[in-house]
Amino acid sequence: MKNTITKCLLILVVMMPFASCTDDFLETSSTEDVSATNATATTENMNLVINGIYRLFYTRLDNKNGSGNNRKGGIGSMMIQNSFMGEDVVQNAQANSSMIDFARWIKPFDADDDRQLHNWRVMYRAIVNANIVIAGGDEAVGPEEDKNAALGQAYFLRAFAHFHLVQLYGKRYVAGGGNDQLGIPIVLEPIIEPQARATVEAVYTQINEDLTQAITLLDGYSRFNPSHANQAVAQGLKARVALVQSNFTEAVNMARLARAGLTLMDSSTYTSGFNDYNIDEWMWGLHYNEEQGSNFTNFGGIMSRNFSSNQIRGNPKSISQALYATIPGTDVRSAIFDPTGDHDNLPEGISLISRHKRFPYTHQKFLAVSTGDSRGDIPLMRASEMYLIEAEALARSGTDDAGAAAALFTLASARDAxxxxxxxxGQALIDEIDLQRRWELWGEGFRFYDLKRQNKALNRNGSNHDFNLVLVSDVPAGDNRWQWMIPTDELNANPLMVQNP
Structure with missing residues (x-):
C-alpha cells in the first residue's frame, strides 16, 4: 500500500481553488482527480493549484472519519499548538480541552490523535500538490512570468512544509554535527512509493535547494495579495532556516534582503489588534473573508481576546507573569497585556461581554472583528522577525556584537522610545535579543521551535501557570519529547517508517 503521504493528494478541480480529499484521506479515487497533466497544462491551471495550497493553510479539515473538529484550521491551529507548548502563553482554565492537551505535552505524543496528525496531513498534502506544479510546470502554456511565479511558489511551499515537519518530528539540527539523526521523508514526486525517513541533514539540504530555486524564480514577481509568497518571503524563510542551522552569515544576509524597504509598525498600529495583513510590516499573512473558514476554526476563535467562544470566554490567554515583568512600561508591547484582566483600553469598536472571564495578564494582542465574528488575519512573517534574526545571528557569530546591537536597536526603539x-x-547580548524575541513574537507560534533550536529546557516555574491544569512544569533540553510521535496512520501505511522514541 502506498503511504499516507502518497494518498493525501488533494482532489484537484481545475475550476475550483480547493477541494478536500475523500472522507478517508488515505484513499483518493483516481476518477475524481484531475490529472497532473491537466493541472499543469496552462499557467492559469498551475496558479489554481497554488491557490489551493494556500487555502489549505487556513481551511478547516474534518477528522479522517469525516466528523468535524473545530480546532484543525490549518496553519493557525499549528501556531497555537506551538505557542501552547512553550512557557510564555498561559492557560487560565479548562474551558475547551481540545488545545490544552498541547500545553500539557500530551497530544504530540498520542500517535492516534487527529490533532497531532493534522500537521502531517496538511503539510504533506501541500508538498504533494506543490510537486504536481514542479513536475509539470515547465510544459505549461502561458506567459513565462506566470510560470515562474507558480513554480517559485511551489518550491517555496515545498520547502516551508518540509521545514515545518522536520522541526516537529525530527531531532534538532546540531551545528557542526553530522546530523544523521532521523528527520522526515523527503517527497519530491506527485505520486510515490513508501519512503523511509531521511536524515535531518538531507532534509535541510533539500529545503535550502528549494528556497534557492524559489528566490530565483520569484525575482520580480508582484503578488496580488500578502497571502502569497514573493521573493522577500522566500528570503525570510531562508533566514529562518539558516538561523536553525547556525549558518549565521546567510541568516544575516537573507534577513536584510527580506526586510528591505519595509516599515515597522508604529505604536498605534501595534495595539490595533494584529488582524490586518495589509500592514506594511507584515511580509506574509493569511486572510479570512466572510465566506471562508468558520468562527471556531479561525485563529481568532481560539487566540483572540474578544470573540465569544467557550475557548475564549472561559479560558482567555495570558502572558507569563514572569515574562511580563521584564517588559518596560514605556514599551508598547506591555500595552497589549493587562495585569488586571479588565481591558479598559481596547480599541474603539471592540468590547468584551460579561461572560468573558477576567484573569490577570490576559492579552489583547489578537482581536477579532467582534464578539460574534472571529475573523482576523494571521501573521506568518513580519519584518520585526527579520531584525531579530539578524541581531541573533550576529551576536551568536561572536564577531559583531556592535552590529547585533544596532539591528536590535532598530526594532526595540520602534517599540520603546x-x-x-x-x-x-556575548551571552548577555544573546539573552537580551532572545527576551526581545519573546516579547515581539508572543503567541505567533515560535516558542516551541525556539526552545528546541536553542537546546533549552522548558521551564514554567515561578510564574502564573496553573500546574493542576497544564500538568507540565518543565521538560529538559534533549528530552525525547522534543520530537513528536509519527502518526499511527503513517506507520500503518508505510512499512519503511520508523517511530520516534
Missing part, C-alpha cells in the same frame, strides 16, 4: 543602544556583549 526610551530604549537605548545595548552595551551588552
Amino acid at each position: 526610551s530604549y537605548t543602544l545595548s552595551t551588552n556583549t
Whole structure:
C-alpha cells in the first residue's frame, strides 16, 4: 500500500481553488482527480493549484472519519499548538480541552490523535500538490512570468512544509554535527512509493535547494495579495532556516534582503489588534473573508481576546507573569497585556461581554472583528522577525556584537522610545535579543521551535501557570519529547517508517 503521504493528494478541480480529499484521506479515487497533466497544462491551471495550497493553510479539515473538529484550521491551529507548548502563553482554565492537551505535552505524543496528525496531513498534502506544479510546470502554456511565479511558489511551499515537519518530528539540527539523526521523508514526486525517513541533514539540504530555486524564480514577481509568497518571503524563510542551522552569515544576509524597504509598525498600529495583513510590516499573512473558514476554526476563535467562544470566554490567554515583568512600561508591547484582566483600553469598536472571564495578564494582542465574528488575519512573517534574526545571528557569530546591537536597536526603539543602544556583549547580548524575541513574537507560534533550536529546557516555574491544569512544569533540553510521535496512520501505511522514541 502506498503511504499516507502518497494518498493525501488533494482532489484537484481545475475550476475550483480547493477541494478536500475523500472522507478517508488515505484513499483518493483516481476518477475524481484531475490529472497532473491537466493541472499543469496552462499557467492559469498551475496558479489554481497554488491557490489551493494556500487555502489549505487556513481551511478547516474534518477528522479522517469525516466528523468535524473545530480546532484543525490549518496553519493557525499549528501556531497555537506551538505557542501552547512553550512557557510564555498561559492557560487560565479548562474551558475547551481540545488545545490544552498541547500545553500539557500530551497530544504530540498520542500517535492516534487527529490533532497531532493534522500537521502531517496538511503539510504533506501541500508538498504533494506543490510537486504536481514542479513536475509539470515547465510544459505549461502561458506567459513565462506566470510560470515562474507558480513554480517559485511551489518550491517555496515545498520547502516551508518540509521545514515545518522536520522541526516537529525530527531531532534538532546540531551545528557542526553530522546530523544523521532521523528527520522526515523527503517527497519530491506527485505520486510515490513508501519512503523511509531521511536524515535531518538531507532534509535541510533539500529545503535550502528549494528556497534557492524559489528566490530565483520569484525575482520580480508582484503578488496580488500578502497571502502569497514573493521573493522577500522566500528570503525570510531562508533566514529562518539558516538561523536553525547556525549558518549565521546567510541568516544575516537573507534577513536584510527580506526586510528591505519595509516599515515597522508604529505604536498605534501595534495595539490595533494584529488582524490586518495589509500592514506594511507584515511580509506574509493569511486572510479570512466572510465566506471562508468558520468562527471556531479561525485563529481568532481560539487566540483572540474578544470573540465569544467557550475557548475564549472561559479560558482567555495570558502572558507569563514572569515574562511580563521584564517588559518596560514605556514599551508598547506591555500595552497589549493587562495585569488586571479588565481591558479598559481596547480599541474603539471592540468590547468584551460579561461572560468573558477576567484573569490577570490576559492579552489583547489578537482581536477579532467582534464578539460574534472571529475573523482576523494571521501573521506568518513580519519584518520585526527579520531584525531579530539578524541581531541573533550576529551576536551568536561572536564577531559583531556592535552590529547585533544596532539591528536590535532598530526594532526595540520602534517599540520603546526610551530604549537605548545595548552595551551588552556575548551571552548577555544573546539573552537580551532572545527576551526581545519573546516579547515581539508572543503567541505567533515560535516558542516551541525556539526552545528546541536553542537546546533549552522548558521551564514554567515561578510564574502564573496553573500546574493542576497544564500538568507540565518543565521538560529538559534533549528530552525525547522534543520530537513528536509519527502518526499511527503513517506507520500503518508505510512499512519503511520508523517511530520516534
